Amino acid sequence: xxxxxxxxxxxxxxxxxxxxxxxxxxxxxxxxxxxxxxxxxxxxxxxxxxxxxxxxxxxxxxxxxxxxxxxxxxxxxxxxxxxxxxxxxxxxxxxxxxxxxxxxxxxxxxxxxxxxxxxxxxxxxxxxxxxxxxxxxxxxxxxxxxxxxxxxxxxxxxxxxxxxxxxxxxxxxxxxxxxxxxxxxxxxxxxxxxxxxxxxxxxxxxxxxxxxxxxxxxxxxxxxxxxxxxxxxxxxxxxxxxxxxxxxxxxxxxxxxxxxxxxxxxxxxxxxxxxxxxxxxxxxxxxxxxxxxxxxxxxxxxxxxxxxxxxxxxxxxxxxxxxxxxxxxxxxxxxxxxxxxxxxxxxxxxxxxxxxxxxxxxxxxxxxxxxxxxxxxxxxxxxxxxxxxxxxxxxxxxxxxxxxxxxxxxxxxxxxxxxxxxxxxxxxxxxxxxxxxxxx
Amino acid sequence: xxxxxxxxxxxxxxxxxxxxxxxxxxxxxxxxxxxxxxxxxxxxxxxxxxxxxxxxxxxxxxxxxxxxxxxxxxxxxxxxxxxxxxxxxxxxxxxxxxxxxxxxxxxxxxxxxxxxxxxxxxxxxxxxxxxxxxxxxxxxxxxxxxxxxxxxxxxxxxxxxxxxxxxxxxxxxxxxxxxxxxxxxxxxxxxxxxxxxxxxxxxxxxxxxxxxxxxxxxxxxxxxxxxxxxxxxxxxxxxx
Numbered sequence: 001x002x003x004x005x006x007x008x009x010x011x012x013x014x015x016x017x018x019x020x021x022x023x024x025x026x027x028x029x030x031x032x033x034x035x036x037x038x039x040x041x042x043x044x045x046x047x048x049x050x051x052x053x054x055x056x057x058x059x060x061x062x063x064x065x066x067x068x069x070x071x072x073x074x075x076x077x078x079x080x081x082x083x084x085x086x087x088x089x090x091x092x093x094x095x096x097x098x099x100x101x102x103x104x105x106x107x108x109x110x111x112x113x114x115x116x117x118x119x120x121x122x123x124x125x126x127x128x129x130x131x132x133x134x135x136x137x138x139x140x141x142x143x144x145x146x147x148x149x150x151x152x153x154x155x156x157x158x159x160x161x162x163x164x165x166x167x168x169x170x171x172x173x174x175x176x177x178x179x180x181x182x183x184x185x186x187x188x189x190x191x192x193x194x195x196x197x198x199x200x201x202x203x204x205x206x207x208x209x210x211x212x213x214x215x216x217x218x219x220x221x222x223x224x225x226x227x228x229x230x231x232x233x234x235x236x237x238x239x240x241x242x243x244x245x246x247x248x249x250x251x252x253x254x255x256x257x258x259x260x261x262x263x264x265x266x267x268x269x270x271x272x273x274x275x276x277x278x279x280x281x282x283x284x285x286x287x288x289x290x291x292x293x294x295x296x297x298x299x300x301x302x303x304x305x306x307x308x309x310x311x312x313x314x315x316x317x318x319x320x321x322x323x324x325x326x327x328x329x330x331x332x333x334x335x336x337x338x339x340x341x342x343x344x345x346x347x348x349x350x351x352x353x354x355x356x357x358x359x360x361x362x363x364x365x366x367x368x369x370x371x372x373x374x375x376x377x378x379x380x381x382x383x384x385x386x387x388x389x390x391x392x393x394x395x396x397x398x399x400x401x402x403x404x405x406x407x408x409x410x411x412x413x414x415x416x417x418x419x420x421x422x423x424x425x426x427x428x429x430x431x432x433x434x435x436x437x438x439x440x
Numbered sequence: 441x442x443x444x445x446x447x448x449x450x451x452x453x454x455x456x457x458x459x460x461x462x463x464x465x466x467x468x469x470x471x472x473x474x475x476x477x478x479x480x481x482x483x484x485x486x487x488x489x490x491x492x493x494x495x496x497x498x499x500x501x502x503x504x505x506x507x508x509x510x511x512x513x514x515x516x517x518x519x520x521x522x523x524x525x526x527x528x529x530x531x532x533x534x535x536x537x538x539x540x541x542x543x544x545x546x547x548x549x550x551x552x553x554x555x556x557x558x559x560x561x562x563x564x565x566x567x568x569x570x571x572x573x574x575x576x577x578x579x580x581x582x583x584x585x586x587x588x589x590x591x592x593x594x595x596x597x598x599x600x601x602x603x604x605x606x607x608x609x610x611x612x613x614x615x616x617x618x619x620x621x622x623x624x625x626x627x628x629x630x631x632x633x634x635x636x637x638x639x640x641x642x643x644x645x646x647x648x649x650x651x652x653x654x655x656x657x658x659x660x661x662x663x664x665x666x667x668x669x670x671x672x673x674x675x676x677x678x679x680x
Binding site: 001004011014015343344347348349350351352353354355356357432433434437 | 485492494521533537538549550
């Protein structure tokens with residue numbers, strides 16, 4: 001009977017094309033608007049590293065201006081560390097399983113052959129970064145501890161960069177020229193795009209591409225390769241030192257710092273360690289504010305950094321309300337459509353259709369309208385996401401309709417239509433056939 | 441075949457209580473062709489609706505084929521309607537955007553027959569009414585008389601033993617009406633019981649027995665036609 005009901009539903013929709021189109025469009029618009037905002041929200045609020053997000057912690061130390069308002073939460077503390085503090089922690093024997101200090105810098109990549117040079121963002125970090133964040137390798141492997149200690153000129157490329165410079169071949173052992181220096185390639189990482197890019201604390205670029213070049217932190221500082229991300233200072237640098245050294249020893253914050261802490265006990269011990277470290281620093285005149293150290297795992301860090309901003313949440317809620325309004329409109333349209341079918345329903349009842357059969361037949365029609373509404377909504381959501389992509393740079397990873405979202409859109413529309421249609425379908429199945437047959 | 445005993449039907453609204461049928465007794469034997477006449481508002485249509493299980497009586501007993509169906513649930517009544525009763529309406533009631541074959545298919549779909557069996561029956565029925573070559577036509581492409589013949593084919597498709605016709609020629613000219621009546625007579629000759637509501641005395645005379653309904657009560661006018669006439673069994677009961 002299902003295929004018969006589908007055929008009847010198509011015939012019925014053809015009979016009232018305007019009304020059917022209006023319902024499909026109403027559902028499509030609602031779904032389109034909701035799915036556009038929800039897709040952005042869903043990808044923004046997704047867990048970028050679900051299997052480890054609970055054991056990776058961003059570190060915050062409050063060494064800011066003592067005249068600033070008091071700290072109440074992690075949101076009030078600078079999200080980055082000074083070079084000095086990061087180095088002190090990297091060189092200390094802390095309770096953490098792994099730690100990584102890092103920053104972003106810009107270089108000019110000079111390809112072999114005739115291709116023109118181009119600017120590229122580089123992540124300067126430690127070899128621990130790759131194991132800590134489970135970065136998948138296509139060729140080679142991370143550089144070694146010795147490379148970090150030896151300020152080695154080694155690099156790891158992303159797959160895209162390797163495709164661009166070496167046509168996707170195994171480039172391990174070959175060199176890449178960054179500015180005026182050559183770096184030996186020790187590894188090529190496979191596709192890796194944590195979303196959001198949680199390890200970079202600059203929320204405005206949390207949805208940008210992962211870097212395609214990684215080099216040792218120590219080598220980048222030697223460069224010297226200055227930070228390309230936010231650099232915030234509250235205290236003048238020491239004029240008596242050379243400029244670079246003055247910057248490195250300053251209270252300017254510009255490096256990100258992450259620790260892998262496998263158990264709550266380890267996290268507590270690490271927090272104690274940080275508190276003690278700050279107490280020690282206070283003794284030498286630093287950290288003039290009250291003791292405020294924070295460690296935040298990845299989900300907590302997304303909150304601290306407000307990766308999903310409130311306006312996005314509000315927009316998602318509003319679009320859901322709009323979707324509900326569209327569904328309510330569809331209820332009205334369905335009532336008009338189905339009550340207009342009274343004559344045919346009465347005839348079918350006379351021919352032997354039970355109320356249940358009439359209910360099923362019309363529910364299939366409602367489901368079909370929902371399905372088509374979902375498909376229209378998916379197209380509209382795709383257009384909406386393209387609009388978001390054009391309006392906001394750096395959101396390109398947030399505007400992908402993945403299969404889960406596609407299926408969600410279609411299922412949501414179908415389900416909404418069925419829920420919206422339950423009452424009209426029930427009403428039409430309860431119509432007394434006797435009175436309607438005369439007037440058909 | 442059809443036995444109504446003390447059937448009453450009352451329609452109630454907040455303001456009015458209307459007695460459409462009052463203790464109506466009626467008996468139709470298998471194979472008869474009964475015409476039901478009566479002025480507008482007399483209760484003919486209500487009788488037909490109850491006879492066709494489209495409405496339930498307020499009181500009384502309705503037996504169809506020996507089974508009391510007056511208070512059965514919707515599913516059971518629907519099955520009985522589908523298997524035992526065929527309907528023919530004054531305004532044909534064909535579904536305009538379905539082909540003739542699909543219109544005839546409507547009752548068969550609820551019978552649960554296989555596609556092959558349904559196609560065979562549809563072909564036979566449309567051949568019977570002389571429209572076998574037009575099975576893919578839409579109703580709008582046919583004349584009124586042809587549409588009524590399709591409606592008859594639909595009514596007969598499920599091989600019902602009991603046909604209810606509500607002014608089957610009311611929307612037809614006299615020539616077409618005669619064609620349709622001839623068809624009904626031949627169906628009756630094949631053994632199908634027919635109860636026909638009509639205003640037309642000429643058509644009523646072609647039935648084997650007439651029942652007159654007035655103010656919700658039936659009275660037997662006896663045999664008007666040439667055959668199948670049985671006398672009244674007792675006073676107040678219309679036996680046709």
